[in-house]
Amino acid sequence: MSLIAAHRVQSPTLAMAETLAASDVQLSLERTTATSTDRSRLHFWANGADLDAFETNLRADDTVADFVRLDEVTDERLYSAAVDTTATLSAVDEEFDAISLSVQYTDGWWHTESRFPDEDSLDRYRTWLTDRDADIEVENVYVEDVSDRGPNLTRRQRETVLLAYEEGFFEVPRQATLTDLAVEFDVSEQAISQRLRRAYSRLVAGSYGK
Template structure:
């Protein structure tokens, strides 16, 4: 049975984190996928920047890093840009570290995100089972790459979105927001929200709490708490 783990890792603990460090500005980096090429992992990432100047400054900083052979802009979406990272020979052939451990233990990166000024990344990883996840963590620690496991869930689970939300959790969270549950004073009660969905108040409350926890975990609440 597969397991999903949400982990926090300091940016200076792995090459990708160091290379993509955004010191200031309104820059957010989200890994899209890793593509295995020639025994290495080629990352693709989305970059959200507040201004053109901030994006261009970020591009210059990444391209000046000795670990990066190329940082190519591939396309755009509303307010964000897709890039491919090509490593230098030294990094691509490295047989240790975080990226190598991902490859060697067949650990899938479902999501990874960091924001400007943050010293950490939040990863959502999927492994074959808890033992495989443990082996991956021990390999990382053996190479000086320590990380914090924040949450582990066991699969198979409902399909989740980029924020770790199931369809039902997303529905509960959006409904609560739209109906004014988070306003002061509140414009709707949990009982009314539960009636709208057709479940008990207790079930809706539990679903909303899980949605909030997943959303906050995936969007970096641990980074804010540590800042």
């Protein structure tokens, strides 16, 4: 058994805090790669009304050592940015033997879902954040039963895929739209689209990946 904690975090000490405060964007973290003992590269998708302005702000951001645009699809861009490891939420993985399942930035908050080995580890993580002037709001904590987990999806991904199926999103013609699902979860259409896309990726990898 392990604990899954869905929570949101806001802190001026996190990497890209000033850039995100000045930019109307949403981020979805793909992965974090450690490049040295104190430096990591964040690989993330960004979407918003003015991504050129976002890049301008990134160049002036003292918490970003360098960044590069890797890809662009419609209104989204994939970036890789070098930052201080201790200024990222991915530090949870090393410090508390936890696993970040999903990390997204929207509405001024980092929305995160992480797997912790036990309640003590989660409590120490919360203390670690508050000691760094971070606001943390835990939205939900539940015990994960591995035998009942099914495909390796996060809780939100499972809920979204299940609701999409029940509402007829996968029917031809569709009986529900991204807008309908976004209303149900009180998030943007873009957030629902990204959540479904990542769920598809995990389902395919789990079924057919090597």
